[in-house]
Amino acid sequence: MVTVNFPAALQPLSGATLVVRESVHTVGQLVKALDRLVPGLAHELDDPLYNFAVNDELLLHNVDARPVKDGDVIEIVPSMAGG
Amino acid sequence: MGIRERVARLLEEMPRAAQFPSQGATLFVDLERRETVSAFTPLAVTRTVLAGRGANMYYLHRLLDESLTPLHPDIPLIFGSGLLTGLVPSAARGNCTSWSPESGVLLDSNAGDYFPSFLRMNGFDHIVLYGKAPAWTMIVIREGVVTLEDASPYVGMDNIEMREAVAREVGGTWTKNLAMVNITRAGENLVLTSGVMAGPKAVYARGGPGAKMGSLGLKAIVTLAQTHEFPTARPYKPYNRHIAQKLLATSVVKNALSKTGTPFLYKPSRMLGAMGTRNNQETTWTEGLDAEHFDRYRPGMEGCFxxxxxxxxxxDLHKSTPDKYDKGDGPEYVTLGKFGPNLGIDSVEAVIRLNNICNDLGLDTASTGSALGWAFELFQRGLITTKETGGIALQWGDAATIETLLFMTAAREGFGAVLADSTKAVEKGHYPREALRYLIAVKGLGQSDPHDARILKAFALGLAVATRGMDHLRNRATLEINARINDNAAFKSELYGGVVSAEPNGYAGKERAVRACEDIYAVGDSVGMCRFTTKLFNSPTLPGLEEFRTQIANVTGLEFSDAELRQCGLNVMGVERLINHRLGVRRQDDTLPDRWFDEPNPSGPYQGEKIDRQEFDDLLSRFYAISRLTSEGVPEEAWRKQLVGALGQT
Incomplete structure (x- = not known):
């Protein structure tokens, strides 16, 4: 079971939190599983604005291959670096 | 040759009529003699560096006498609006340019709100100010007619009171037909971290433009004119609709900027371990300052012209008995970082209140926050004590004391006079020389934003080579923080014109990312486009060269190819480097604070990361090579001759 927390901008589609109960081993697999739960969510996540954090570790590259395991908490973090 | 001879020589070369539709005049104001004259920027200059920031550099290049000092009245202060300012959605910006009394190098600052657009509504694209007014003066431009008026009734006023008084006494309505740039007591007192206010919060900051304006005895420039449409070469409004739609469809605008503004940036930086904390001794801070914690204090959003x-x-802090600092505009991410983690403050309410005070006092929150963070670390280390601070203990997180220090800084009272000297505090004899080890600054300018760039090497290079000093708004390759782009090698190469390492902490190819950003941002500044809505700054899909050249052609009739426009951006940087070279800047100044080379990042997923000196030096050499710069960081001889040929000899 992997818990995914969403930012306000995505919550109309996803809600604040989704729990993925099917077996997933990478972030890439997780996104596909999320899309099965909420069709269209993968498309929304394919946006440079959104980064993934696995157990509070913000990922900046090699995201799809990043391992995830049962019990992990994933957060979708809108990421900007210039303001 | 004095300033008047330089201006006279320049005027001989300048046309007396507009060179293309929509071009406004350049107004020269001799504040000492109370004389004005106007002419137009030559077409060759526009084709080389455009307008706005670019043409400001032309005027500074021609009028600067580097044998003087920044606050000498013969050193001009220049305001300029972009080619598209006031005509195109989100192009509401202008620049303010001089020789910085804070850093000692180029002063160049960009702001929006309404003044740059309303200046153009009065028929002026640039104002060049010089000479010291015999008494405090206010320039008023009413429907294009310029008068120099007595500003003595406004002396001693800060921003809130000043705006109320001017609206009452000059007439007009803010955001409708009235706009102003003005200094506060801090500018009058030559505080080196003082800005020129351009609205309730908008400010020409960085490098002490408020002090420079104060040194000329100029309290404000007020414009009063009805807004109108400009005669243009071709219809431009249909394409404006395309630009507006593109802006509003961009995810970063739709889902972040227009919802909460820039405080969104705080969270990814703190999670990454890149949030400059306690003067960059640490790199992460409380989640209690994440943007959502500001939601209940945000009654709405506003924007520029x-x-x-x-x-x-x-x-709005929703106080039952509010004072004037319990409501206001902002904060932006820079202020949140500089007055939050940088000073060890973890309270949303305290950050908002300090933000509102800085807006009223006309203090640049980046430079002021940097000066405070430096002082607090020096106190922590015992390099200064209550003997130097006048009995004030500088304790991290003590918002009440920081509030007091802000007022002391604006008034140059007690230890405030030390803070008012900003990065010059060692040179002025306030701090021991050892204090420089803990100064987070480049080329004499404290870091603009709180992002600790030991991890992201493109950010580090950008901060090192920025022509005005340690500032992210000149060239930051912000998309280095976006994983989707890092993981799409082909798209990333297309964006930057060559291979750039996917690894945020790698050095390979990062010079290309900074070069591409520096070029397009300089073009954006010179046409008046906001950085937040310029391609490559937080999004790859915002308006860029294609949109700029299309609207330049529609508005002015001047045709540019993408390559020519990019060259204009490079030219702006080239002229800035020629100016800086005259001010003594060399390769050794394109560097970073020692802390980032010597001390490993203490937290986060990139714990242990720092800048490798040899790798950085190699990266700098590659950056110079693709930027057509010599090993000392100035334009190569052939290019220098081209620039001087177009802009004229100094």
Whole structure:
């Protein structure tokens, strides 16, 4: 079971939190599983604005291959670096 | 040759009529003699560096006498609006340029709100100010007619009171037909971290423009004119609709900027372990300052002239008996970082209140926050004590003391006079030389934003080579923080014109990312486009060269190819480097604080990361090579001759 927390901008589609109960081993697999739960969510996540954090570790590259395991908490973090 | 001879020589070369539709005049104001004259920027200059920031550099290049000092009245202060300012959605910006009294190098600052657009509504694109007014003066431009008026009734006023008084006494309505740039007591007192206010919060900051304006005895420039449409070469409004739609469809605008504004940036930086904390001794801070914690204090959003984005958050602390600092505009991410983690403050309410005080006092929150963070670390280390601070203990997180220090800084009272000297505090004899080890600054300018760039090497290079000093708004390759782009090698190469390492902490190819950003941002500044809505700054899909050249052609009739426009951006940087070279800047100044080379990042997923000196030096050499710069960081001889040929000899 992997818990995914969403930012306000995505919550109309996803809600604040989704729990993925099917077996997933990478972030890439997780996104596909999320899309099965909420069709269209993968498309929304394919946006440079959104980064993934696995157990509070913000990922900046090699995201799809990043391992995830049962019990992990994933957060979708809108990421900007210039303001 | 004095300033008047330089201006006279320049005027001989300048046309007396507009060179293309929509071009406004350049107004020269001799404040000492109370004389004005106007002419137009030559077409060859426009084709080389455009307008706005670019043409400001032309005027500074021609009028600067580097044998003087920055606050000498013969050193001009220049305001300029972009080629598209006031005509295109989100193009509401202008620049303010001089020789910085804070850093000692180029002063160049960009702001929006309404003044740059309303200046153009009065028929002026640039104002060049010089000479010291015999008494405090206010320039008033009413429907294009310029008068120099007595500013003595406004002396001693800060921003809130000044705006109320001017609206009452000059007439007009803010955001409708009235706009102003003005200094506060801090500018009058030559505080080196003082800005020129351009609205309730908008400020020409960085490098002490407030002090420079104060040194000329100029309290304000007020414009009063009805807004109108410009005669243009071709219809431009249909394409404006395309630009507005593109802006509003961009995810970063739709889902972040127009919802909460820039405080969104705080969270990814702290999670990454890149949030400059306690003067960059640490790199992460409380989640209690994440943007959502500001939601209940944000009654709405506002924006600049004809900008559909509206990214400026308003604030209200909902006090039952509020004083004037319990409501206001902002904070932006820079202020949140500089007055939050940088000073060890973890309270949303305290950050908002300090933000509102800085807006009223006309203090640049980046430079002021940097000066405070430096002083607090020196106190922590015992390099200064209560003996130097006048009995004030500088304790991290003590917002009440920081509030007091802000007022002391604006008034140059007690230890405030030390803070008012900013990065010059060692040179002025306030701090021991050892204090420089803990100064987070480049080329004499404290870091603009709180992002600790030991991890992201493109950010580090950008901060090192920025022509005005340690500032992210000149060239930051912000997309280095976006994983989707890092993981799409082909797209990333297309964006930057060559291979750039996917690894945020790698050095390979990062010179290309900084070069591409520096070029397009300089073009954006010179046409008046906001950085937040310029391609490559937080999004790859915002308006860029294609949109700029299309609207330049529609508005002015001047045709540019993408390559020619990019060359204009490079030219702006080239002229800035020629100016800096005259001010003594060399390769050794394109560097970073020692802390980032010597101390490993203490937290986060990149714990242990720092800047490798040899790798950085190699990266700098590659950056110079693709930028057509010599090993000392100035334009190569052939290019220098081209620039001087177009802009004229100094």
């Amino acid at each position: 004809r900008c559909p984005v509206n990214c400026r958050p308003l604030n």
